[in-house]
Amino acid sequence: MIRAGIVGATGYAGAELCRLLYAHPEVEIAAVSSVSFEGQALSDVYPAYRGFLDLICGNQEEVVEKSDVIFAALPHGLSQELAAQCIEKNKVFIDLGADFRLENEEDYKEWYGGTYLDKSLHAQAVYAMPELFREQIKGKKLIANPGCYTTGAPLALAPAVKGGLVEPQGIIVDSKSGATGAGRGLSQTTHFTELDGAFHPYKVACHRHTPEIEQTLSHLAGKPVRITFVPHLLPVDRGIISTCYARIMPGVTKEQIRQAYEDFYKDETFIRLLPDGKVADIKAVKYTNLCDISLHVDTRTGTLVAVSALDNMVKGAAGQAIQNMNIVFGLPEETGLKLVPPAF
Structure with a gap:
């Protein structure tokens, strides 16, 4: 089983990751974190998850240590240092934020007001839209997950x-x-x-x-x-x-x-x-x-x-992130994502 961790698990994208990963046949959710709700059960934040996702929200360090793949559902500007920690420990890091999406640092400065803390780290990142860049994703550990x-x-x-x-x-x-x-x-x-x-x-x-x-x-x-x-x-x-x-x-x-x-x-x-x-x-x-x-x-x-x-919460965020995880770990892309839309 792939041990997955979610940083920022109580935001909308993080909560959707938890919902989808819970049903993934090859994944065990190893740890989740939340700054706003640390120490509380995920099911206390989202009552719909009671009896399914009762994990206690810990901190980022716990997520990194316990997981093979770390999903970061964080606002832009908060993923770069976390990504460096994960890559140093040979973990797969999938960023749902914007910190690794733009190839040109000048664009990142102009549109997000930030800088690249480690240019060599950004050079390792792959922009991961499977339908367009599938071959570049395979075997990579630093995944920039496109937004909605x-x-x-x-x-x-x-x-x-x-x-x-x-x-x-x-x-x-x-x-x-x-x-x-x-x-x-x-x-x-x-x-x-x-x-x-x-x-x-x-x-x-x-x-x-x-x-x-x-x-x-x-x-x-x-x-x-x-x-x-x-x-x-x-x-x-x-x-x-x-x-x-x-x-x-x-x-x-x-x-x-x-x-x-x-x-x-x-x-x-x-x-x-x-x-x-x-x-x-x-x-x-x-x-x-x-x-x-x-x-x-x-x-x-x-x-x-x-x-x-x-x-926007699935193909535009959590679902695409899991699709990318499946590619990285050599699983069929549809694993855990065979979801039928409601008829009404």
Whole structure:
């Protein structure tokens, strides 16, 4: 059995990791930690876990010592020192935060206000979106797990960008997220009375996930890709829908685009490419590691409209982290993640 530890187990992503790892047939949860709830049972923080996840929240040192793989569900800026400890002890470290996602330190300084404490450590990190970078993940110990917006948008656009079917400039990513994406800490905008019945964009064209999406798409395209990214806050608990607009290259047909997507994702367990005429919907992927993609072509303007839907807490966080763990430990990627969405 793989001994797994979760640092930051009482945040939304950490709690989701606990829920999914509990049912993983090859994993034993060895230890969990929480700064806010140290000494308390996880099931006291989340009563739904009573009788299943009654582990006592300890500290980071306990998690590192007792575990083969450590998942860090922490805000940005808090993972670098912990990662160094884990790598020094030859542990696998999977970071659900942003500290190892950006390759360029200048981008990290600009968008997150931090620096790389150990450049050699960052050189060991692999950006781990399995559907796009599977071979680079195998055998690695320092895993940068992509976030929710930065998973949905690239998966919607990857085949078109990699195949040169759309222009690399002028791409627009319009995304909507459930409130869990803001984390468990309360802010004015996530109060029920502020959120209920409301719907609005935020951090328009200046969201810190912008360079991460551009980094992924640029790797696929083999040239710089620039996007306009606008996120919105939905009055729902889970889910992210990304509607992506890209100008189709001259001469490229709707049939060519469809074939490119079918070829690209034909062997991907967690990607469901929907039939023509269907539209991706967050309700159809809730509680799963699935990403649904629907394709639409505006022939009048020559625009590809690619829509992706995923559960931001699973495929956008904990589920993808477990998928990456499975790759690192040589397990089938779907192990512990055969999750069927509810019908209603």
